[in-house]
Amino acid sequence: MRTARRASAVEVPSFLRQLAKETEKMVTFFFKGGQRDNQSGEDGEFEDDDCYPSPYLDRPILEKHISEGGSQREVNYALASMQGWRVQMEDAHTCMPHLEGELAEWGYFAVFDGHAGSTVAQYCARNLLEHILQTGGVKLENDPDEVKEGIREGFLAIDRHMQKLSRQDNWERSGSTAAAILLSPQHVYFINCGDSRTLLCRDGQVIFYTEDHKPFNPREKERIQNAGGSVTLQRVNGSLAVSRALGDFDFKEVEWRPQTEQLVSPEPEVYELERSPQDEFLILACDGVWDVIGNEELCAFVRSRMQVCNDLREICSQVIDLCLYKGSLDNMSIIIVCFPGAPHVSQEALKKEAELEQLIELKVEEILQILKGRDEDPDFLYVMKFLASENIPGLPPGGGITSKRECIISAYQRLTMSLRPQEPMDIEGSEDSN
Numbered sequence: 139m140r141t142a143r144r145a146s147a148v149e150v151p152s153f154l155r156q157l158a159k160e161t162e163k164m165v166t167f168f169f170k171g172g173q174r175d176n177q178s179g180e181d182g183e184f185e186d187d188d189c190y191p192s193p194y195l196d197r198p199i200l201e202k203h204i205s206e207g208g209s210q211r212e213v214n215y216a217l218a219s220m221q222g223w224r225v226q227m228e229d230a231h232t233c234m235p236h237l238e239g240e241l242a243e244w245g246y247f248a249v250f251d252g253h254a255g256s257t258v259a260q261y262c263a264r265n266l267l268e269h270i271l272q273t274g275g276v277k278l279e280n281d282p283d284e285v286k287e288g289i290r291e292g293f294l295a296i297d298r299h300m301q302k303l304s305r306q307d308n309w310e311r312s313g314s315t316a317a318a319i320l321l322s323p324q325h326v327y328f329i330n331c332g333d334s335r336t337l338l339c340r341d342g343q344v345i346f347y348t349e350d351h352k353p354f355n356p357r358e359k360e361r362i363q364n365a366g367g368s369v370t371l372q373r374v375n376g377s378l379a380v381s382r383a384l385g386d387f388d389f390k391e392v393e394w395r396p397q398t399e400q401l402v403s404p405e406p407e408v409y410e411l412e413r414s415p416q417d418e419f420l421i422l423a424c425d426g427v428w429d430v431i432g433n434e435e436l437c438a439f440v441r442s443r444m445q446v447c448n449d450l451r452e453i454c455s456q457v458i459d460l461c462l463y464k465g466s467l468d469n470m471s472i473i474i475v476c477f478p479g480a481p482h483v484s485q486e487a488l489k490k491e492a493e494l495e496q497l498i499e500l501k502v503e504e505i506l507q508i509l510k511g512r513d514e515d516p517d518f519l520y521v522m523k524f525l526a527s528e529n530i531p532g533l534p535p536g537g538g539i540t541s542k543r544e545c546i547i548s549a550y551q552r553l554t555m556s557l558r559p560q561e562p563m564d565i566e567g568s569e570d571s572n
């Protein structure tokens with residue numbers, strides 16, 4: 139039965155219902171061992187009786203957007219993004235390893251995480267750098283304070299510009315976070331507005347990461363309250379989960395307050411660090427990644443993969459898969475910017491990884507034999523659970539058994555084929571017939 143939409147008082151129970159439903163979906167997804175195709179189930183009927191349309195799909199869209207660029211000798215980068223469980227893909231990004239003209243030695247990378255639509259995120263991905271450069275603050279002389287002020291002014295300028303456009307062209311009421319890096323020959327400029335995050339790994343350690351702008355941070359909360367708003371359910375006026383963003387013009391209409399003192403502020407925080415030969419890599423990612431993995435964990439995982447894989451695209455792709463299987467329900471985007479000081483593939487690490495994969499195969503075989511002995515059918519979820527409870531030495535730091543999922547799937551497929559050759563296993567998961 140469908141009931142009419144009511145005011146926000148029903149939001150919490152609806153959210154809880156949804157949570158239960160999404161959990162159920164995910165368990166089904168894991169049980170089936172992951173869906174490889176890209177079709178959302180079109181069975182021509184409404185599959186739930188919720189009065190709110192779900193922001194989630196029945197199955198995640200696993201197709202990735204992957205690209206790379208730069209040069210091995212200086213700075214190279216790769217990017218991967220995935221829509222995942224969300225009904226819309228609202229992330230956008232920009233990767234420019236070289237700017238134009240006299241700034242040819244500079245680079246710029248950015249991740250935009252859109253909400254309530256993708257218009258603002260897309261517009262920023264195409265135009266934010268231009269607004270920053272137009273301020274004239276980013277110059278070859280490279281006075282860090284001028285650069286930082288230029289970046290700040292550029293954010294405020296693009297936001298004013300978009301506010302006009304959104305009225306003129308009747309944009310949806312979307313907004314976007316921005317996490318960006320401006321790279322000069324001497325400095326790394328970390329730019330953050332919202333809850334996407336950038337970190338720098340230097341000499342094996344996370345030595346810097348940006349602070350998320352959450353409405354409940356004391357400084358953010360104070361600004362929100364001073365603008366006549368409140369923070370409830372950890373959200374601005376109970377609805378928006380970030381306290382700084384581009385767009386979100388419904389939250390920027392307090393006429394008696396300046397642009398940077400509205401409920402939601404477009405002002406970025408900008409930090410500069412001097413570059414060092416020990417710099418290994420930068421990671422820029424949206425909250426779909428950070429929701430399920432910590433800074434140190436992700437840094438350790440990326441470092442360990444760099445020692446067994448020289449394809450940065452593949453590493454980005456593995457991070458996205460890891461986050462999906464760790465339970466991220468959001469769009470996911472990651473950019474890794476790699477400096478010459480990053481770890482390289484080592485024979486020793488490759489040998490250890492091969493040993494690990496052998497051990498995993500043996501374990502899978504062992505579990506399947508146990509199931510066979512009990513006269514039970516092979517069960518992928520059972521295998522995953524069993525492996526997760528085992529103490530397996532040498533698993534990738536930060537990734538654990540989840541990051542070896544591909545290896546487990548291929549061992550499982552090969553072994554179940556050889557155990558029962560008459561029945562090809564449906565590991566890819568297809569629609570249930572019941």
Ligand code: MN
Pocket residue numbers: 251424425426468469
């Ligand atoms: Mn997000």
